[in-house]
Amino acid sequence: MTATHxxxxxxxxxxxxxxxTAGFHASAGLxxxxxxxxxxxxxxxxxxxxxxxxxxxxxxxxxxxxxxxFRQAWVDGGQQRALINSLLVTIPTVLLSLLxxxxxAFALSRYDVPLRRTLLLLMLGGNLLPPQILLVPVSKLSEMxxxxxxxxxxxxxxxxxxxxxYVFVLHGFMxxxxxxxxxxxxxxxxxxxxIYTRIxxxxxxxxxxxxxxxxxxxxxxxxxxxxxxxxTDTQMPITASLIGLQGQYVSMWNVIAAGxxxxxxxxxxxxxxxxxxxxxxxxxxxxx
Amino acid sequence: xxxxTAPRKETRRRTEGRPPARKRATRVPPVVLxxxxxxxxxxxxxxxxPALQGFYLAFTQWDGVSAPQFIGLGNFREMFxxxxxxxxxxxxxxxxxxxxxxxxxxxxxxxxxxQQERRGVGFYRAALFLPVVFSLxxxxxxxxxxxxxxxxxxxxxxxVGLSGLTHAWLADQDTALYAVIVPAxxxxxxxxxxxxxxxxxxxxxxxxxxxxxxxxxxxxQFRHITLxxxxxxxxxxxxxxxxxxxxxxxxxWALTRGGPYHSSELLSTYMYSTAFQSLRLGYGSxxxxxxxxxxxxxxxxxxxxxxxEADA
Numbered sequence: 138m139t140a141t142h143x144x145x146x147x148x149x150x151x152x153x154x155x156x157x158t159a160g161f162h163a164s165a166g167l168x169x170x171x172x173x174x175x176x177x178x179x180x181x182x183x184x185x186x187x188x189x190x191x192x193x194x195x196x197x198x199x200x201x202x203x204x205x206x207f208r209q210a211w212v213d214g215g216q217q218r219a220l221i222n223s224l225l226v227t228i229p230t231v232l233l234s235l236l237x238x239x240x241x242a243f244a245l246s247r248y249d250v251p252l253r254r255t256l257l258l259l260m261l262g263g264n265l266l267p268p269q270i271l272l273v274p275v276s277k278l279s280e281m282x283x284x285x286x287x288x289x290x291x292x293x294x295x296x297x298x299x300x301x302x303y304v305f306v307l308h309g310f311m312x313x314x315x316x317x318x319x320x321x322x323x324x325x326x327x328x329x330x331x332i333y334t335r336i337x338x339x340x341x342x343x344x345x346x347x348x349x350x351x352x353x354x355x356x357x358x359x360x361x362x363x364x365x366x367x368x369t370d371t372q373m374p375i376t377a378s379l380i381g382l383q384g385q386y387v388s389m390w391n392v393i394a395a396g397x398x399x400x401x402x403x404x405x406x407x408x409x410x411x412x413x414x415x416x417x418x419x420x421x422x423x424x425x
Numbered sequence: 426x427x428x429x430t431a432p433r434k435e436t437r438r439r440t441e442g443r444p445p446a447r448k449r450a451t452r453v454p455p456v457v458l459x460x461x462x463x464x465x466x467x468x469x470x471x472x473x474x475p476a477l478q479g480f481y482l483a484f485t486q487w488d489g490v491s492a493p494q495f496i497g498l499g500n501f502r503e504m505f506x507x508x509x510x511x512x513x514x515x516x517x518x519x520x521x522x523x524x525x526x527x528x529x530x531x532x533x534x535x536x537x538x539x540q541q542e543r544r545g546v547g548f549y550r551a552a553l554f555l556p557v558v559f560s561l562x563x564x565x566x567x568x569x570x571x572x573x574x575x576x577x578x579x580x581x582x583x584x585v586g587l588s589g590l591t592h593a594w595l596a597d598q599d600t601a602l603y604a605v606i607v608p609a610x611x612x613x614x615x616x617x618x619x620x621x622x623x624x625x626x627x628x629x630x631x632x633x634x635x636x637x638x639x640x641x642x643x644x645x646q647f648r649h650i651t652l653x654x655x656x657x658x659x660x661x662x663x664x665x666x667x668x669x670x671x672x673x674x675x676x677x678w679a680l681t682r683g684g685p686y687h688s689s690e691l692l693s694t695y696m697y698s699t700a701f702q703s704l705r706l707g708y709g710s711x712x713x714x715x716x717x718x719x720x721x722x723x724x725x726x727x728x729x730x731x732x733x734e735a736d737a
Contacts (some may be wrong), residue, residue, distance in 0.1 A: 164538060165545075167550070170551035172552050175567045178571065195575055195577070196576045196577035211465075213509050238464060241460060241463075241465065244453075245461060248457045249453060250453055250461055251453075256640045257735055258731055260464075262467055263726065264719075267672055268672065269692075269716050271476055272479075272697070273478075274475035274476070278471075293471055295704075304589065330456060335461070357560070360674075379563060379679075383679070390573075394567075396566075401558075402560070404558040415558075419619050420620065
């Protein structure tokens, strides 16, 4: 911690400030390099040829450039199908969870629903349960419903399990909207549905955006629920398929690295596009 | 917790809510009730109802095909003699302490370093934060490449003359668990950092100025201003970390599946393989109950905090 910054008004000599700046960039830069190195390694490995990796090792500098690894992961490794599965689960789940969570949060935060605090905490409590307690019953439940090994089961459990947290966050956000805005609408004769769609929802947009970015990555990255309710390889989302790839292409590091890049790309894109919302979302959930 | 907080709230509502009459309609429109009930039913169907079943199944013996057989505390009694359970429980505790402790400490350290508004700080923050969006499976595979016998870690050790330390990191029972913790940390630290950055931003700079006037050293400022001011963030970070630790599954499953010889087995991976690979659904459910009991204290305190918040 050579570079702890003191925002003191007391004058410092230019030399000391320069040392501080250099120390800061040295330590922060070193940290960033450490953090980015594994990512750089996987990017480099993904464009190397198998022979190159086999001859020089995974840790060596590249001696080749080819997109063969990507082709193998995408076509032969079934990652195309898996990526589509992931999106087929993630997008409806995000939309449905946020729709359901926002109506519940709206009702609980803007109306005197009986037992509203208890309901709110019950819902949050459901999300905090360790998923392990649910795995066996959920797999049996989806079997009973005839949904086992189908993406519907995955959507169902993801929505049910995630809702509590989103309700809690949105409730906190919606409660901070001044009641006068709603009263004006009531006087103009607006019903709850209009108040929800025309007033509260547009005002809650920042929180909704943050939660969408966040839940997209969570659901897209999930492995445990997927391998609990799915069985067939062609149904599996990208995380599970990546594990399959690892078994299928043992020590073909260029293919496995390419697969990891494909699996990470969508969430990285969402992150880069919605970085601000994303970080805000993490804080919204936690440091309220 | 209800007993502790409820009276406080009642008095407050009475004092502020009474005079300008009740602003909210006392009668809740049916559509609003539906707004709550539909999501609640969805959660009840996929979470509460299965959870109750999970607790029941913990007291049964079940192969998933024939009817579950009630055996009382039999599963829990079996755990006492189960060496794998002991390993998994111990590893879970190590995981909690190492993964939890280090991600909190290093996350705070990174936040303290990167809270300064200097040129380039946005880049540094993004670099540390980027892994947070990766799936733990992708993270695990990235690190598996690093851990290979001819991977970057061993090559680096050789290059700096420490070839005696080179290792088959994931295949060695002594190192597997720790080798799995590292990727988990790599991903978690950025997340914890974000939480602390927000907390640090919320501290009134006047406090530091006053301390400086009094001649407090940096350590004293950290000890007597920063840490106490961060107490609410600390509570959140600790809850998040404990819950995450007990849930940790993906990274271990992708890297070692709990092996070699259960040396990196966590309760969560053991639960999964017992239930879905050995098809001992009753014993697996009992292991899940153990995880629940371990998490319960954290969940309860999280809810108490949430209760106060919902109140305020």
